[in-house]
Amino acid sequence: MPHASERSLRRRPTALLVGAVLIVLVGGGLSVAAVAMTADAGAHLDATMQRASERIAEARARFDELRVARDAAQLVHHDSGGTVLDETARMSLAAALEESAVRELEARAELAGATELLDHAAAADRSVMALGMPLRAAGASLGAQEFSGVERFAESVSDLDDPIAAVAAAVDAWHTEQERILRERYTNHVWTAGWTAELDACRGSVDLSAHYGIAAIAEHWSCGGKDFPDEPGTVITLTGVHAGTYRVEGIVKMLDQRVATIEDLPKGHELVYQTCQDGQPSTMSLTALSRIH
Secondary structure (H helix, E strand, O other), X not given: OOOHHHHHHHHHHHHHHHHHHHHHHHHHHXXXXXXHHHHHHHHHHHHHHHHHHHHHHHHHHHHHHHHHHXXXXXXXXXXXXXXXXXXXXXXXXXXXXXXXXXXXXXXXXXXXXXXXXXXXXXXXXXXXHHOOHHHHHHHHHHHOOOOHHHHHHXXXXXXXXHHXXXXXXXXXXXXXXXXXXXXXXXXXXXXXXXXXXXXXOOOOEEEOHHHHOOOEEEOOHHHOHHHOOOOOOOEEEEEEOOOEEEEEEEEEEEEOOOOOOXXXXXXXOOEEEEEEHHHOHHHEEEEEEEEOO
């Protein structure tokens, strides 16, 4: 009859075999489970990535539309320069544009971050050994993604509507005022070029440049000279010969027509207007004019 130690030795190979079988069975089960878990996590991530890609494309398209609207508002601000009676409305629009510019940068960074996150998800570890954990983490990050920066940018662009309307109203008011000024602005018609006969015709001012050797127009006091403005800074309109808008620089010389010569005429001015104050040849005034446009 064998000893107990011998019986134990005979049972050991059997136990080792059973243990080996169990390890294979358990290991095989774990491998199958790991593959299934990884596949499931990968499929879920792929679907999440597809949805995220579509959402990023939609957010980017909206961002581009918002930029077009903001650029249009910027153009309104630029084009209104010099065409408002005061700068209040333009200053408000400028402040709103500045705020919108900040929001635009934030939205741009947000979109860049979303694209980067999508790239990282595409590169997530898909090995069985990771048991799908990196895939699930990437999917969770993509699923939690929001575009609050784009929304704030949209709100800032919407906030431009009122300032734009205010600037448009201010520009309209300026044009209305310009029309009024133009209607009320002094206008002098230079009807022809000539000399004494044309002046005596009393049909308006006469271009005397050919006789004087300088750009000059003239008019008798009684024919309209008394109404010609000589206050410096006054804006007037000339029609006919020398047509344009001019700024009055004031009387630059007074001459006695009876003794003055062409050499006494003032030089260096774009145009001068001559008339005899109170109809007296001894007080012939020459008013300088500068063309504005």
